[in-house]
Amino acid sequence: MFKFNISGRNFIGYNRSSKGDTTFQAKNPSTGEGLITSYYEATLDEVNQAIELAEKAFTGYREKTGQEKASFLEAIAEELAQLEEGLVGLCVQETGLPEGRLKGELGRTMGQLRLFASVLREGSWVDARIDFAVPDRKPSPRPDIRYMQKSLGPVGIFGASNFPLAFSVAGGDTASALAAGCSIVVKAHPSHPGTSELVAMAINEAAKKSNMPDGIFSMLHGVSNTVGEAIVQHPLIKAIGFTGSFKGGKALYDKAVRRKEPIPVYAEMGSVNPIFILSNALKEQYKTIAKGLSDSVQMGVGQFCTNPGITIVPNINETSLFKEELNNCISNSESATMLSASIQEGYETGLKRLKSNEIITSLSKGEQKEGHNQGVPEILSVSAKDFLSENTLEEEVFGPSTLLVHAQDGEEMLKIAKSLHGHLTATIHGTEEDLQANVDLLKILERKVGRLLINGFPTGVEVCHSMVHGGPFPATTDSRMTSVGTAAITRFTRPICFQNFPDVLLPDELKDGNPLKILRMENGKYMKAD
Amino acid sequence: MFKFNISGRNFIGYNRSSKGDTTFQAKNPSTGEGLITSYYEATLDEVNQAIELAEKAFTGYREKTGQEKASFLEAIAEELAQLEEGLVGLCVQETGLPEGRLKGELGRTMGQLRLFASVLREGSWVDARIDFAVPDRKPSPRPDIRYMQKSLGPVGIFGASNFPLAFSVAGGDTASALAAGCSIVVKAHPSHPGTSELVAMAINEAAKKSNMPDGIFSMLHGVSNTVGEAIVQHPLIKAIGFTGSFKGGKALYDKAVRRKEPIPVYAEMGSVNPIFILSNALKEQYKTIAKGLSDSVQMGVGQFCTNPGITIVPNINETSLFKEELNNCISNSESATMLSASIQEGYETGLKRLKSNEIITSLSKGEQKEGHNQGVPEILSVSAKDFLSENTLEEEVFGPSTLLVHAQDGEEMLKIAKSLHGHLTATIHGTEEDLQANVDLLKILERKVGRLLINGFPTGVEVCHSMVHGGPFPATTDSRMTSVGTAAITRFTRPICFQNFPDVLLPDELKDGNPLKILRMENGKYMKAD
Incomplete structure (x- = not known):
């Protein structure tokens, strides 16, 4: 070491x-105190x-x-x-x-x-592709062309x-x-x-x-x-x-x-990562979903790009049981230190802005602990009708809260889905029956996000080959x-093709005989060297 | 039919x-006459x-x-x-x-x-990728995630x-x-x-x-x-x-x-698609290269995005023989009808702009035939030094001409290559010896274009799997x-991933058992169903 x-x-x-004259210090968000080192x-x-x-x-x-x-x-x-x-x-x-x-x-x-x-x-x-020359093609010979991704x-x-x-x-x-x-x-x-x-x-x-x-x-x-x-x-x-x-x-x-x-x-x-809860799932699983949602909302003090900022619930008897359960979880939760004073202020301002709107009510709040820069978990509530009439409610409030949106029926859920702009994720909680009956909802959400989840929570982004952490604007710019x-x-490459190159001047990825033994597309067929 | x-x-x-009031007619560029049909x-x-x-x-x-x-x-x-x-x-x-x-x-x-x-x-x-669930992974289970490209x-x-x-x-x-x-x-x-x-x-x-x-x-x-x-x-x-x-x-x-x-x-x-001719190639092949260049310049009356608008030649004895040959080809060529009056005017204006600059001389010109909208092939010439000092010479003149740029030595060729902005293609004519001695030039050009050719001409864009018809700005915007x-x-898709989806709701490309028998990446390995 x-x-x-x-x-x-x-x-x-x-x-x-360190040629500059301007220096700054970091702050410990837990104590509010400046840390000792100066940075140039x-x-x-x-x-x-x-x-x-x-x-x-x-x-x-x-x-x-x-x-x-x-x-x-x-x-x-x-x-x-x-x-x-x-x-x-x-x-x-x-x-x-x-x-x-x-x-x-x-x-x-x-x-x-x-x-x-x-x-x-x-x-x-590198997505290597080769179309081999066909010198005797009529009316004109086909040249040798080889393609791969190279750095930008x-x-x-x-x-x-x-x-x-x-x-x-x-x-x-x-x-x-x-x-x-x-x-x-x-x-x-x-x-x-x-x-x-x-x-x-x-x-x-x-x-x-x-x-x-x-x-x-x-x-x-x-x-x-x-x-x-x-x-x-x-x-x-x-x-x-x-x-x-x-x-x-x-x-x-x-x-x-x-x-x-x-x-x-x-x-x-970032985005607000809507969660849609369908009727049968809510009936059968309201406790589990409420607990899972509460955990997801509070994860990392809500400071995740995939924090579920809005949750759309159906209008059934169990909705009140679900809310009761969720409110219990949140009421029993505690505040925690956010990353910085400005993030904590942003969270508070965001909540204040929402709550100053009469269409929104606060359902429950966690305990405010002593200490600096505390983010307090909170559940807010609005009707779907009001949500649809107020286009600022889809803006991200970065912190441990979610806005419950009460839909009267499936039609109103679809309306909300259609009204959404781009997000990183969307989630549906549904039984098999729910999902079969709501394929339209799935198809609409597919166009709004980069990742679509069923019966899970969006926080926790797996680093793997199949992950899409992205989505339509304004979730990302691309x-x-x-x-x-x-x-x-x-993201950091572009394709280049090499026409009529002698083997020795080609990148190894594109040489005859495939010396790197990678997967290549050769004359339109995927081939791998033995 | x-x-x-x-x-x-x-x-x-x-x-x-046809709700509008504005109509227009097309013109026959060969006759200059308006065609009969009105378009709304x-x-x-x-x-x-x-x-x-x-x-x-x-x-x-x-x-x-x-x-x-x-x-x-x-x-x-x-x-x-x-x-x-x-x-x-x-x-x-x-x-x-x-x-x-x-x-x-x-x-x-x-x-x-x-x-x-x-x-x-x-x-x-569709670039299908699957990372299968690992329910017993510690500290947290890995979810099932499946990825593919879908339309925008x-x-x-x-x-x-x-x-x-x-x-x-x-x-x-x-x-x-x-x-x-x-x-x-x-x-x-x-x-x-x-x-x-x-x-x-x-x-x-x-x-x-x-x-x-x-x-x-x-x-x-x-x-x-x-x-x-x-x-x-x-x-x-x-x-x-x-x-x-x-x-x-x-x-x-x-x-x-x-x-x-x-x-x-x-x-x-579009772009001007520079061609670099190296010494030994010019010595051995000046006739063939001159003929090929003349043909490429005139192809489609020069109205191709890949038309070679600048040609960089070395300073050797054979350069004058090459020019003589090229001038012969061009002097024996004839004008042809361009696509429209505005394109023909644009070509003439572009040539006039170049020739009004005293650093540029006209070497040869094809025969001006009778008829409307004629584009006359023309070869212009400039020294590398002057080319480098005048940054407008890299602008495309859309039509059948090329500007010969005379480099004193390899160093000046490299300077020109380095000074280039983005183009669709770049071409090098060189013997094996030339190419080995000019790997630097190749590497510089690789960063400037989408397609790099050796001993060929850029006109004629093969439609195949390996083609790159693109390149850095200003050749394209992406x-x-x-x-x-x-x-x-x-270009018209984006990736979407599906987390924890029941098989029946997945697109066929991502279903268990690979029903479409496509190539997929499964847990990081490329797999194809039997």
Whole structure:
């Protein structure tokens, strides 16, 4: 294990830099106190340096083999594992999240890197396609054409506040971009700069040990928007990964599409993840569903992109039993520390805004504990009719609450489903009978989200090959992609085809004889070398 | 074969409509005369009607099986085949293109539809992925998650002027979007409205015979930008396909990204497709290369997106022999009719702009024939130094010309390669020795284009599985995609995942037992049913 001193400086490749005059400190959200280290906001010069170095490093990194990139990702996981104790301790101070949760998140972060490494080792993810030449085709010969995905260029990545490890400096966007073969410049989230610095040290250590070119990874601090905007607007940056608020993500998107050369922005901006509960399921399972919903709403103090912010319930006798059960769960719950004062204020303001509307009533509330930045679980209620007439109720209130929407009948449920904009997930609770009778509802929801669940809860996003953590706008700025799971890698690639190339100049993925033994499409057929 | 009368009306699903007061006529570019039929520019009401009907039809069309969609695409090809004589005859009048070329293009259009149909019949294109549940995983069970690509929604498609069949009403964008499972609203190009109407009739006929829902296809006429802008800005439209000028494509992109819900725009806006000729190749092959270049420049009167607009030559003795040969070819060539007066004027203006710059000299010119809208082949010349100091020389001049750029040495060639913005293609002519010595040049060009060719010419875009007809901005607005070849289908899809779904509610592609026998990724391994 390497020793660490937190320097508060920016990482420009393997070097540290602190040229600016502006510094900031993180706050411990549990105590409200400032933490001791000062962090240097990057200057525009430093931003440019990091990006120019990323461009220089890109040329070499792009040509690394899948095995080399895989070893590098695995080395990052290894370095993170060695940091565990100190890293989790510091992260608890900066985020107020419990140690157990952060240990789990660190495990997820390492597992993610290793899963992506396994995809690189297997190698078929590049979508290799070959159409062999047909020299004697009439009226004109068919040329030899070979296709694969290759990396886009240097990528700008924005760390998220709510997952200080799994969606931050070594998180999903980093794993994806590095796996794709892109160099990266990470803007650390200012609410956990020390955690970010430790993770950056781990990445740099792994990069050195793996003989990676200086500059494939840089990390810049910044509290103001200046650093982030400069990254998005730099002509050498070719894509952006972001997880955070709608306001933040949309602002980056708007800048990126107005560049002289527009670039893709993968902004995952959260959503309210509607849950629809159908009649028979509610009859048979109201206790279990109420308990599950209460747990899901409170998970991570409601600070998950997949937090179920609205729950649509039918109008049957058992609805009141369900509500009673849910209210019991919530009334017996306690507040917990949120990630920062601004997030806690946002939650309170959001609730106040809802409750100031006379169509909304508060059904139950958890216990307000002593302490700073407490987020108190709360259940609100509205009629479907009022919900449909008020188009602001679908806005995310980031925190441990859900709004129960009371539908008179199936028709009103369908109306709500149709009225929804894009979300990350939608969930249906239903018996077999319910589901058969509500295929229309399923089909409508399919068009609104990236992930559709039955009889589950949306919190808990599995990192796997089949995950879609994405969805139509405003959940993300690009519904064609996912930000979790191995399909996220191709966010940072584009296809290139090689026509009439001598074998020796082709990438190994496309050479005759398939030396990497990957799955390829050859003349339209999927083929794998023996 | 069904009989046809050209009505000049818009197609709103299976109905014809002509509510507007504005009409226009096509012109025969060979005679400069107006053709007899009047076409009705669609009103905004008609645009809305077509799109609302497309949305209605989408729900049903999205659920069609791959086999059903394949039969539909094949039926379109069949209807087009039956139209051949009348269609090609009318198209010759509207475009001035020779009959042989248009017969070939019709064959390409039908072949494209059939190739896409074969991909649908095979079925694996949906990228099915399954991670099976692991109920006893610790600390928490792994849910069952299944992933596939599904259609985006109604798509707006803009017909191109330069390929009145293959990139127009039943062209690549149409084949892609219909294959993906999207309903479409096509804006017909006003320079060949009769051709468009005949093709629309063929699509409608095929749709009826295939029992497709009314509204999966509509076609609207328009000369002004109003119709196109209304399509891009309609909230029910979920993606745009476009082939045409930079000005036109970028304007649509700018509107689409400023919508309340931004949508993807696949605008293929052309490029100048640089050709680099290396020393030994020039020494050994100067005659063949000169002849090939002359042919490529003149193909389709230079009205191809892949026309080689700049050619970089080395500074060796044989360069003058090459130029002599090229000048001979061009001097012995003849002008030909361009697609329209405005395209011909654009070509002349572009050439004038170049030649008014004293750094540019004209080396040779073809013979100006009698007749309207003649595009005369021409070779221009500039030094690499001057080329590098003047950043407007990389702009496309749409027509049969190329600008020879004289590089002093390999270093200057690299400088030019580095200075290039995005193009559809780049080509290198080189012997084995040349290529080995110029790997740097290859690597630089790889970042600039979608297709890289060795010892060939970029004109002639093969429709196959491995084609990339795309490239970095400004060649297109989305380098992650291709507009030719079967990989173009996923431009109009997004991934969706299904968590914990009962088998009966899953799409067939994701059901247990793999009933469609497609290739799937199961727990990270590629598997195909026996």
